[in-house]
Amino acid sequence: MAVAAKLKNRLNDLDGRQWLYWTDTLYITSYPPDATHQLRKQHGAMKPPEVMAEIITFFTKKGELVLDPFAGVGGTLLGAALVGRPCVGFELNPRWVEIYETIKREFVLAEGAFCRRSQAKDTGQAINGQMYQGDCLALLKEVPSETVAAVITDPPYGINHGAGGFREETNFNMTDSYQSEDLGQAPDLESFLLRLQEIGREIWRVLQPLRYLVMLVGDRYQQGEYIPLGFMVAEAMRQIGFKFKGIRIWSNKATRRRLKPYAVKSVFVPNITHQNVLILRKE
Numbered sequence: 001m002a003v004a005a006k007l008k009n010r011l012n013d014l015d016g017r018q019w020l021y022w023t024d025t026l027y028i029t030s031y032p033p034d035a036t037h038q039l040r041k042q043h044g045a046m047k048p049p050e051v052m053a054e055i056i057t058f059f060t061k062k063g064e065l066v067l068d069p070f071a072g073v074g075g076t077l078l079g080a081a082l083v084g085r086p087c088v089g090f091e092l093n094p095r096w097v098e099i100y101e102t103i104k105r106e107f108v109l110a111e112g113a114f115c116r117r118s119q120a121k122d123t124g125q126a127i128n129g130q131m132y133q134g135d136c137l138a139l140l141k142e143v144p145s146e147t148v149a150a151v152i153t154d155p156p157y158g159i160n161h162g163a164g165g166f167r168e169e170t171n172f173n174m175t176d177s178y179q180s181e182d183l184g185q186a187p188d189l190e191s192f193l194l195r196l197q198e199i200g201r202e203i204w205r206v207l208q209p210l211r212y213l214v215m216l217v218g219d220r221y222q223q224g225e226y227i228p229l230g231f232m233v234a235e236a237m238r239q240i241g242f243k244f245k246g247i248r249i250w251s252n253k254a255t256r257r258r259l260k261p262y263a264v265k266s267v268f269v270p271n272i273t274h275q276n277v278l279i280l281r282k283e
């Protein structure tokens with residue numbers, strides 16, 4: 001600990017004890033829905049801003065730029081706002097961008113939490129994170145190389161293909177014209193991973209050296225088999241050059257759904273209540 005105390009911390013603003021706490025591979029949080037949840041829950045796959053804030057706090061210093069290429073309704077952008085990091089998000093579906101813009105218009109940050117602008121006293125602070133609508137692959141190409149301190153994201157899991165597919169999770173509308181760019185609509189697992197690698201190469205380019213790509217990915221159970229999607233995504237990123245540094249098994253107790261009685265007294269079927277937080281580094 002004496003040696004650790006002398007080391008200059010190049011990654012974040014945490015002290016040694018806080019750093020150590022964060023290395024536990026089991027990551028249980030208990031954040032109840034916040035004031036913006038009512039708007040954000042239309043998405044169905046949104047993440048609690050407080051959890052994103054914790055992740056951002058570990059992988060950046062105050063003021064450093066965070067990027068989320070699959071921004072949804074803004075879990076990462078709102079998390080970044082909570083801890084004073086500038087953040088840019090890309091999102092394909094205009095509906096989700098609009099919800100984030102509504103949150104920006106109607107909410108402010110006051111005493112470390114979001115509250116309605118109308119209820120805040122003069123001390124309320126505007127939410128600054130900028131979200132751009134479009135395909136992240138195209139938008140990433142406009143980001144200058146090595147300008148981003150951390151990419152923290154939650155890609156769609158394009159694995160449940162065919163009828164019904166990913167629509168359940170994103171309220172995807174088949175008539176939308178951006179259908180082909182939606183990673184969640186990849187025709188099969190292989191094309192999903194190949195496309196993610198293409199995006200991953202751009203992420204590699206925009207990331208500063210020795211900094212981190214953090215991805216939240218849920219595993220799947222499909223047609224009688226467990227699909228370790230988290231590990232598959234980590235391996236896909238490893239193949240394009242990222243070092244796979246580790247994983248945290250995350251579960252938010254406060255919003256966890258009830259266990260469903262799949263095949264009880266017949267076959268083991270897991271209730272997947274966790275997500276994998278994949279930690280990858282450009283080195």
Ligand SMILES: C[S@@+](CC[C@H](N)C(=O)[O-])C[C@H]1O[C@@H](n2cnc3c(N)ncnc32)[C@H](O)[C@@H]1O
Nearest residue numbers: 046047070072073074075092135136154182183
């Ligand atoms: C799992 S959600 C992210 C949710 C987000 N973390 C939140 O808190 O709201 C993944 C998002 O990626 C978006 N997406 C899919 N393909 C995309 C692409 N090519 N470019 C940008 N966004 C895309 C989907 O529309 C979806 O909203």
